[in-house]
Amino acid sequence: MAPMKIKLTREPDKQRYIDTINHIESEEVPFWETEVDHETVRKILGRDLPVTRSYLMPAKDYVEFTQITGQDLIKLHVQWQPGRKIFYERGIANYAGGLIKDYDDLKMVKHPGMDPIRRRIEEIMGDANYGKLGIAYAIYSTPNIVTDALGYEDYYISLMERPGFIKDFMKLVDEYVMKQLETVLEYPVTVINTGFALCMNTGPVLSFDMIEEFYFPFLKNMISLIHSKGVFVDYHCDGDNTLLFPKFIEMGVDSVNALEKCGGRQDIYKLKEKYGDRLAFRGNIDVGEVLTRGTKEDVIRDVQEHIMKLSPGGGYTCSSSHDISHLVPVENFITMIETIHKTKGVVSG
Numbered sequence: 001m002a003p004m005k006i007k008l009t010r011e012p013d014k015q016r017y018i019d020t021i022n023h024i025e026s027e028e029v030p031f032w033e034t035e036v037d038h039e040t041v042r043k044i045l046g047r048d049l050p051v052t053r054s055y056l057m058p059a060k061d062y063v064e065f066t067q068i069t070g071q072d073l074i075k076l077h078v079q080w081q082p083g084r085k086i087f088y089e090r091g092i093a094n095y096a097g098g099l100i101k102d103y104d105d106l107k108m109v110k111h112p113g114m115d116p117i118r119r120r121i122e123e124i125m126g127d128a129n130y131g132k133l134g135i136a137y138a139i140y141s142t143p144n145i146v147t148d149a150l151g152y153e154d155y156y157i158s159l160m161e162r163p164g165f166i167k168d169f170m171k172l173v174d175e176y177v178m179k180q181l182e183t184v185l186e187y188p189v190t191v192i193n194t195g196f197a198l199c200m201n202t203g204p205v206l207s208f209d210m211i212e213e214f215y216f217p218f219l220k221n222m223i224s225l226i227h228s229k230g231v232f233v234d235y236h237c238d239g240d241n242t243l244l245f246p247k248f249i250e251m252g253v254d255s256v257n258a259l260e261k262c263g264g265r266q267d268i269y270k271l272k273e274k275y276g277d278r279l280a281f282r283g284n285i286d287v288g289e290v291l292t293r294g295t296k297e298d299v300i301r302d303v304q305e306h307i308m309k310l311s312p313g314g315g316y317t318c319s320s321s322h323d324i325s326h327l328v329p330v331e332n333f334i335t336m337i338e339t340i341h342k343t344k345g346v347v348s349g
Contacts, residue, residue, distance in 0.1 A: 003046030006334050008070040009341045014134025014190050017072050021191075021232050021254050021280050023314040027344040029307050031337070032073040032136060032282065034193070034236070034258060035323040037092075041065050043330045051088050055138070059123040067129050069337055073190060076124060077138035078117045080176065082109045083149030092326055098151020106169060111176040114183045121187050134190030136234065139181055141194050142174040142218045149173075159210065166214065174218060181222060185229045191255070192226050194219070195236030201262040203240050211244075216251065223252045234282065238322070240266045249278045258283035260321045272310055281310065282317035285336060291320060291328045296335050303339040311345025 016030035036054050045065055049057055054065070055075050066074045079086075083100035086093055100106065121137075124130065146169050147155045158166050184192070196215050198204055204211065223233050232254040237244075240262040248256060259268050259281060268284040285291060290302045303318065310316035318340045324333050 001043075001046045001048075003068075004044050004330065004334060006044070006068060006070070007338050007341075008068075010070065011132065012067060012070055012072050013132045014072055015132070017134055017190060017317060018232075020314045020317055023277070023280070025312065025314050025345070025347045027311075027347055029311050029340065029343070029345045030072045030317045031319065031340045032071050032075075032317055033069070033319045033324055034075060036065075036069075036333070037324055037326045037328070039326055040324055040328070040330050040333060044068060044334075053086075053093060059120075059127055063124060063127040063129050063133070066133060067131065070341055071133075073134040073136040074124065075136045075138055075193065076120055077140075078120050079140075080112050080180075081140070081145060081148055082173075095148075098149070098154055100149040100169075101154065103165065103168075106172060109172060111179070114179065117180060117183050121184070121189075125187070135187070136191045136193050137184045137189050138193040139177060139184065139222075141196055141222070142170050142177050143196050143215050145173050145177070146170050147197060156205075159206070159214065163214075170214070170218070174221075177218075178221065178225070181225055185226065185231060189231055191232040191234045192222070193234045193236060193257075194222060198237060198244065199239030199241050201239050201260070201265070203243060203265075216247070219253075220251055227252060242266055242271070245271065245275055245279065249275060253279065255280040255282050255317070257281070257317075258320065258322045260284075261286055261288065268306075269309055272315070276313055276315050280315040280317070283319045283321050285318065285320045287320045287322050287325065287328060291324070291332050291336065294332065296331065299332050299335045300339050303336055304343050307340070307343045307345050312348060 010028060016028050017032060019026055020030050038051055038054060041054050042049050049061055055077050085096045150158060198211060226233050234255045234257060235248060235253045236257050239260060256279060260266060268281060272281060284306060285302055290298050306318060
C-alpha cells in the first residue's frame with residue numbers, strides 16, 4: 001500500500017496555536033484535528049496499523065501521521081472509563097456502557113496509577129520527529145466519565161431520582177481527574193482539552209440550574225489549576241451551545257470546539273462577531289455535509305471562507321465540526337489539509 005501524498009507548505013508549529021489563542025493576527029491559521037479515523041490514518045501512512053483510536057497508536061506512527069498532516073498540535077489521551085467498554089468492528093470504535101448502577105458497583109471502581117500517562121507523554125516527546133508540535137492533552141471531565149459509566153438514560157434518570165448517588169460517584173471520579181490533571185501539567189503541554197455533553201442540536205439537555213450544580217463546579221476547578229500553570233483550556237461541546245457561551249467566557253475557557261452547525265442554529269460567524277475578542281474558536285468545517293458528501297471544490301470553498309472570515313483578530317483554529325470519521329473520504333480530508341496550508345488569513349493594516 002503506497003502512502004497518500006499531501007502537499008504541505010509549512011511545518012507544524014505550536015506557536016501558531018499559541019498566537020491565535022492570544023488573538024494575534026497571522027496569515028497562517030493553525031490546524032489541529034481532534035481525532036482521525038484509523039482507516040484514514042492507515043491510508044495516509046500507507047501501511048497496516050493496530051486497530052485502535054488514533055491517539056492510542058504507537059508513538060512513532062502517531063507522531064509521523066501528525067507531522068505528515070501538518071497539524072500544529074498532537075492530541076494525547078490515556079483512557080480511564082469505568083463502566084464502559086470499547087470494541088472494534090471493521091476498524092470502527094463502538095461502545096458498551098452503563099455497567100455501573102449502584103453503590104455496590106462503586107466499591108469496584110479503582111483509580112489507575114499515573115505511570116501510563118507519564119509514559120505516553122514521554123514516548124511522544126522522545127520521538128525524533130516530535131519537533132515543534134504542541135501537546136493537546138485530553139482529559140475526560142468528571143461528569144462525562146460518570147455519564148458513560150451509568151449509560152445516558154440511567155444517568156439522566158438518576159440526576160432526578162438519585163442526585164446524592166450521582167454526587168458521590170462524581171466525587172470519587174473527580175479525585176482521579178484532578179490527580180491526572182496535576183500529573184499532565186508537570187509536562188510542557190500547550191493546551192488541555194476537556195468538555196461536557198451538555199447540549200443537543202436544539203440546545204441544552206438540562207436546566208441551567210442543574211448545569212450549574214452538576215457540571216460547572218468541576219470545570220471551574222479544572223480551569224483554575226490549568227491557568228495557574230500557564231496552559232490554555234480548549235472546551236469540547238457537541239450540539240448547540242450558543243446560550244452557554246457567556247458562561248464559558250466567565251469561567252475562563254480559552255477556546256471552544258468543535259462548533260457543529262446544528263442546522264444553522266449555531267453560526268460561527270455570528271459567534272465570532274459577538275464573542276471573538278474574548279474567546280477563540282476551533283472547528284466548524286462541516287462533517288455532516290461538506291467533508292462527508294461534498295466535492296473537492298466544496299471543501300476548498302468552505303475552508304477558504306472560514307479562514308478569510310475568521311482569521312481577522314486571531315482566535316480561529318481550522319478543523320472539522322467534530323472529527324474525521326470513517327465516513328469522510330480521505331481525499332476530502334487531504335483537500336482540507338492542503339487548503340488550510342495554502343490559504344492566507346486576513347491581517348489588518
